[in-house]
Amino acid sequence: MQVPGLDETHDPKLESWVASANAPGCSFPIQNLPFGVAETGEGAARHIVVAIGDQALDLTACVDLGVFDDLMGGAARVVLTAGTLNGLMARPPADWQALRLWLSQALRKGSALQGQLEACLLPQDGLRMVVPAKIGDxxxxxxxxxxxxxxxxxxxxxxxxxxxxxxxxxxxxxxxxxxxxxxxxxxxxxxxxxxxxxxxxxxxxxxxxxxxxxxxxxxxxxxxxxxxxxxxxxxxxxxxxxxxxxxxxxxxxxxxxxxxxxxxxxxxxxxxxxxxxxxxxxxxxxxxxxxxxxxxxxxxxxxxxxxxxxxxxxxxxxxxxxxxxxxxxxxxxxxxxxxxxxxxxxxxxxxxxxxxxxxxxxxxxxxxxxxxxxxxxxxxxxxxxxxxxxxxxxxxxxxxxxxxxxxxxxxxxxxxxxxxxxxxxxxxxxxxxxxxxxxx
Amino acid sequence: MQVPGLDETHDPKLESWVASANAPGCSFPIQNLPFGVAETGEGAARHIVVAIGDQALDLTACVDLGVFDDLMGGAARVVLTAGTLNGLMARPPADWQALRLWLSQALRKGSALQGQLEACLLPQDGLRMVVPAKIGDxxxxxxxxxxxxxxxxxxxxxxxxxxxxxxxxxxxxxxxxxxxxxxxxxxxxxxxxxxxxxxxxxxxxxxxxxxxxxxxxxxxxxxxxxxxxxxxxxxxxxxxxxxxxxxxxxxxxxxxxxxxxxxxxxxxxxxxxxxxxxxxxxxxxxxxxxxxxxxxxxxxxxxxxxxxxxxxxxxxxxxxxxxxxxxxxxxxxxxxxxxxxxxxxxxxxxxxxxxxxxxxxxxxxxxxxxxxxxxxxxxxxxxxxxxxxxxxxxxxxxxxxxxxxxxxxxxxxxxxxxxxxxxxxxxxxxxxxxxxxxxx
The missing domain is CATH 3.90.850.10 (Fumarylacetoacetase-like, C-terminal domain)
Incomplete structure (x- = not known):
């Protein structure tokens, strides 16, 4: 029922190349990886983001890097550009796990993606967060x-x-x-x-x-x-x-x-x-x-x-x-x-x-x-x-x-x-x- | 507060060129004009429809005729192709009234639009109606x-x-x-x-x-x-x-x-x-x-x-x-x-x-x-x-x-x-x- 490798995302020895995530007492270390939605950029477009240390990785921006092309059988590109978490939430749990594993690996120290992903980091301080999903009931x-x-x-x-x-x-x-x-x-x-x-x-x-x-x-x-x-x-x-x-x-x-x-x-x-x-x-x-x-x-x-x-x-x-x-x-x-x-x-x-x-x-x-x-x-x-x-x-x-x-x-x-x-x-x-x- | 001419839409003498609407006891005479949403055509697209007699006028299809281009300052084209009534409902009441008046005039006996609109009539019998709006609460x-x-x-x-x-x-x-x-x-x-x-x-x-x-x-x-x-x-x-x-x-x-x-x-x-x-x-x-x-x-x-x-x-x-x-x-x-x-x-x-x-x-x-x-x-x-x-x-x-x-x-x-x-x-x-x- 669980994607292989998911347990290692909890390993306390894991550290992120986002230095603030490794500080003791930080709410958002690489073991957390919570999702949110922020209004960002021109026109206040709504982007799906993940908190890491005092930064947020802009997943919607990451889509343009092509890094999600193979995730969720291609559906990741769609759900991560939807402006709400509903699409991601509607996917089966195995897809949530696959995304978590990808994030954990991509944000780890030594990840080959660091150079690309740094351009998609936003300081949490300046983010205008919104209700992350269209809540039907x-x-x-x-x-x-x-x-x-x-x-x-x-x-x-x-x-x-x-x-x-x-x-x-x-x-x-x-x-x-x-x-x-x-x-x-x-x-x-x-x-x-x-x-x-x-x-x-x-x-x-x-x-x-x-x-x-x-x-x-x-x-x-x-x-x-x-x-x-x-x-x-x-x-x-x-x-x-x-x-x-x-x-x-x-x-x-x-x-x-x-x-x-x-x-x-x-x-x-x-x-x-x-x-x-x-x-x-x-x-x-x-x-x-x-x-x-x-x-x-x-x-x-x-x-x-x-x-x-x-x-x-x-x-x-x-x-x-x-x-x-x-x-x-x-x-x-x-x-x-x-x-x-x-x-x-x-x-x-x-x-x-x-x-x-x-x-x-x-x-x-x-x-x-x-x-x-x-x-x-x-x-x-x-x-x-x-x-x-x-x-x-x-x-x-x-x-x-x-x-x-x-x-x-x-x-x-x-x-x-x-x-x-x-x-x-x-x-x-x-x-x-x-x-x-x-x-x- | 009311669009001029709206009162005449209640006139009991009004008759429609849709003959079934004029039958005694009909629930949907030209004085009624209720809105709904039906799945219609290939792919079961959702169209906004209005009941008239035993027929329904497909407003979404009517949009292509250009008849709504001037209604609601151009917004009618958008709200009537949305597949739910939410967009129409969100317009100010004056726009609802203007649409009612347009429908009453267009469906009346003698309307110059009859020839065009007949092509947009669907028998109610065969319609698959759906919940007409996305009901938030x-x-x-x-x-x-x-x-x-x-x-x-x-x-x-x-x-x-x-x-x-x-x-x-x-x-x-x-x-x-x-x-x-x-x-x-x-x-x-x-x-x-x-x-x-x-x-x-x-x-x-x-x-x-x-x-x-x-x-x-x-x-x-x-x-x-x-x-x-x-x-x-x-x-x-x-x-x-x-x-x-x-x-x-x-x-x-x-x-x-x-x-x-x-x-x-x-x-x-x-x-x-x-x-x-x-x-x-x-x-x-x-x-x-x-x-x-x-x-x-x-x-x-x-x-x-x-x-x-x-x-x-x-x-x-x-x-x-x-x-x-x-x-x-x-x-x-x-x-x-x-x-x-x-x-x-x-x-x-x-x-x-x-x-x-x-x-x-x-x-x-x-x-x-x-x-x-x-x-x-x-x-x-x-x-x-x-x-x-x-x-x-x-x-x-x-x-x-x-x-x-x-x-x-x-x-x-x-x-x-x-x-x-x-x-x-x-x-x-x-x-x-x-x-x-x-x-x-």
Whole structure:
């Protein structure tokens, strides 16, 4: 099932002729090779790029060098000049692997292609990254049992977790049109708020972030009925960081009985680099063990590969920087740290459940994990949890406190994978600043 | 705000040189002129077509005649050869009106273009219609107070209607990828079902339809904050019939707390013809009056135009034909009749509410009304309501009864507008047959 040579792309001894990629702590060493799309050159054409150190290799420009003529049976020329990752994502996983292997070899120290490829390097600093795929549908799951329990406790202290939570990965459809790339400012939404003296239409007063992990779907669209978990897993092209901004007061009033709607659909921010499933292979860990008393897994949600290595060990961090703090400069104040390994459901389980009714999943679709929270103090992925719905504001230093987000607050997510014997790889950042509500 | 001459397109005395369009009871007289997309000719190229009588005028083929060279400042040539309606929908409403006026004049008896256009007529009978637009996002609302009350009574007899129902149009995001065109077979979905002795994964046993009206969004994408109701109304390009197939047993187990997901995302069928807002102008009626005790409308949901003529008087009908009935031939058994004029919220209110948080609505997006039910016996738009959750099965004749849908049942929706002094116009049909569940 795997292209020969793919394992060596994880070798920690590999170094790139792009010197910055070899620096300790670099998010994008040659073992990572995440894909993105940047507007570049005259007319802001959209090019497919790969992050390497502090540079990006312009794959669309590389096509003209003829280096991809033999890759993917000739299809590489087409998919790498399409301006989005959808075409690449739609190829079979063997083609993704072949491209990864080519990149790993071409960017290695000593590669005969160095001279040619140097002309296609762009500094990441100057790139305008965009949402990397045309996202047809966006599905948001709810896979952290700690998050579901924390939120449930606020609204239903006696019965925080719904009985279906441990039987299926709960999910709902999100809004694809409001997905924006990291760095895009986000206006505080207005909406209906229920107050003691009635309902008003006003700017949201309980604006929150949600720390999530997203996955892009790849491969051919499924047709018909259920698909085994092992095949569903092959639909996972790669991952990014997701901030599913949430207006808690709008949500509280609108969400019954059909779920969140305008409380979420004003903006969802994603990090620009898609870290492939192949790059994350060394950081797969056993799926969270089910506890005594949990219902047995139904067959379609179970296989031994998933139990053995279905979870992703990714350290995730939330930073917050207020307008008054250091004049908007400097590192944000870290307010939460957690890890995606603790999710109750794996991404393969999300995918197979999603397709279990025959729902077509199309290359470029995005699914997200739902807010990722841990048990420890400070490991929760939303202000709602960190501050107990604003009742216990966070101290940010320099006298600043936050119950929910203020205008001009900047929220910055980061993700990093580490394991002994492997190079660390990173996701880069997912950042967004809150701007005041738009006035009519 | 309106192109001169548009009103005359409603004149009941207008007749077409396409004789079948002038027959009494024809759904597609020259006063209608709905748009669709058909696969036609060699290579099944997608052409934009307009229904006229039992024929369709192939607008994509007409482009080669040069007849559109001056329309929309030259843009008509581009949008009418795009293979989807998205480009046309994205034009400003004045361009939609100009095209309607051109079509009305060109298809009238005595038109000098008759000789040229006859070569571009295709019999509807032989057309393979497709989903007429690339639907980026699909939103389903919940606008019938009768439906919400009926469903609520089944689950919460003491408190059937949530307190937010009369304050805002409740909606949720649906699944765009599972929207199919009328005539597409629909497999019974499988999913998790909670039974007395535990949860199983099995084919749905409570398969239902939902009778809805859909609207396609047009015009330029909104940016930023709220938009006045009058401007939001201009985003409505046209309407179609929608069957939002629903698996009630899957829904009952999965829907808390985030709303319907796999219970709906296996298929949503739409009728192929988009009846424009302009064509429906004569059938606009006053919006449903709010009752004593209802909360006051918030400003952003209110204007006098909407109160005076915000509702659509469309007679809707549900037919059901079982496999054993007449060997699948003949007219389906009519099991429900209702009217969209009774919806509690208007489409303009749905749109302005949807954009009130800044959510981008893009040309080609679809919104739907939610199940349309009336108060009278037999006016409910779902089996769930018509049979009280299967407890009171319907008699279909010839000894057949139905609690929920059986395999090989065919569900057929029809819609028709009638008003004294105007030609009746129709929506055509939205039909789909239930096939057995796909086995793994």
């Amino acid at each position: 966006y599905t948001d799951f709810y896979c952290s049992v700690e998050h579901a329990t924390n939120i449930g406790k606020i609204f239903r202290p006696d019965n925080p977790l719904f009985p279906n939570f441990k039987s299926l990965p709960i999910g709902y459809h999100g809004r694809a049109s409001s997905i924006v790339v990291s760095g895009t400012d986000v206006h505080r939404p207005s909406g209906q708020l229920r107050q003691q003296d009635g309902v008003v239409f006003a700017p949201c007063r309980m604006l929150d972030f949600e720390l999530e992990l997203g996955a892009f779907i790849g491969g051919p669209t499924n047709k018909g009925g259920p698909m085994p978990l092992a095949a569903a897993r092959e639909r996972l092209f790669g991952f990014c960081l997701v901030n599913d901004w949430s207006a808690r007061d709008i949500q509280a009033w609108e969400y019954q009985p059909l779920g969140p709607f305008l409380a979420k659909s004003f903006a969802t921010s994603i990090s620009p680099w898609v870290v492939t499933r192949a790059a994350l292979a060394p950081f797969q860990v056993p799926a969270r063990a089910r506890e005594a008393g949990d219902p047995a897994l139904l067959d379609y949600l179970a296989d031994s590969d998933d139990a053995a290595a279905g979870a992703l060990d990714i350290r995730l961090q939330v930073g917050l920087r207020g307008k008054a703090m250091e004049a908007g400069e400097g590192a944000p104040h870290v307010i939460a740290e957690t890890n995606s390994a603790g999710l109750y459901w794996t991404f393969a389980q999300m995918v197979t459940h999603h397709m279990s009714n025959g729902c077509p999943l199309v290359a470029g679709d995005m699914i997200a994990s739902g807010t990722i929270s841990g048990e420890a103090e400070g490991s929760q992925g939303s202000m709602m949890e960190l501050t107990r719905r604003g009742a216990e504001p966070l101290a940010l230093g320099e006298g600043e406190t936050r119950g929910f987000l203020h205008d001009y607050d900047e929220v910055v997510f980061a993700g990093q994978c580490e394991r002994d014997g492997f190079r660390s790889i990173g996701f880069g950042e997912c950042r967004g600043m809150v701007l005041p509500a738009v006035q009519e | 699909y939103t389903d609302f919940y606008c019938s107070v009768e439906h919400a009350t009926n469903i609520g009574k089944i689950f919460r007899p003491d408190n059937p209607l949530f307190p937010n129902f009369k304050s805002l149009p409740i909606g949720y995001h649906g699944r765009a990828s599972s929207i199919v065109v009328s005539g597409t077979d629909v497999h019974r979905p499988s999913g998790q079902l909670r039974q007395q002795d535990g949860v199983v994964f099995a084919p749905c046993r409570m398969l239902d339809f939902e009778l809805e009206l859909g609207a396609f969004i047009g015009g330029p994408t909104n940016k930023g904050g709220p938009m006045p109701l009058a401007a939001a109304r201009e985003r409505l390009f046209g309407f179609c019939l929608v069957n939002d197939w629903s698996a009630r047993d899957i829904q009952a187990w999965e829907y808390q707390p985030l709303g319907p997901f796999l219970a709906k995302s296996f298929a949503t069928s739409i009728s192929p013809w988009v009846v424009t807002r302009a064509a429906l102008a004569p059938f606009q009626v006053p919006a449903r009056a709010r009752e004593a005790g209802d909360p006051a409308l918030l400003d952003y949901l209110a204007d006098s135009d909407d109160a005076a003529a915000g509702a659509l008087d469309i007679r809707l009908q549900v037919g059901l034909r079982g496999k054993a009935m007449e060997a699948g031939e003949g007219a389906p058994h009519v099991i429900a009749e209702t009217n969209s004029a009774g919806l509690y919220w208007t489409f303009a209110q749905m749109v302005t509410h949807h954009m009130s948080n800044g959510c981008p609505l893009v040309a080609g997006d679809m919104i739907a009304s939610g199940t349309i039910s009336g108060e009278a016996e037999g006016s409910q738009g779902s089996m769930m309501e018509l049979t009280r959750r299967g407890a009171e099965p319907l008699a279909l004749g010839e000894g057949e009864t139905r609690g929920f849908l059986h395999d090989y049942d065919e569900v057929v929706f029809a819609g028709q507008c009638e008003r004294d002094g105007f030609r009746s116009i129709g929506f055509g049909e939205c039909r789909g047959m239930v096939l057995p569940a796909v086995q793994e």
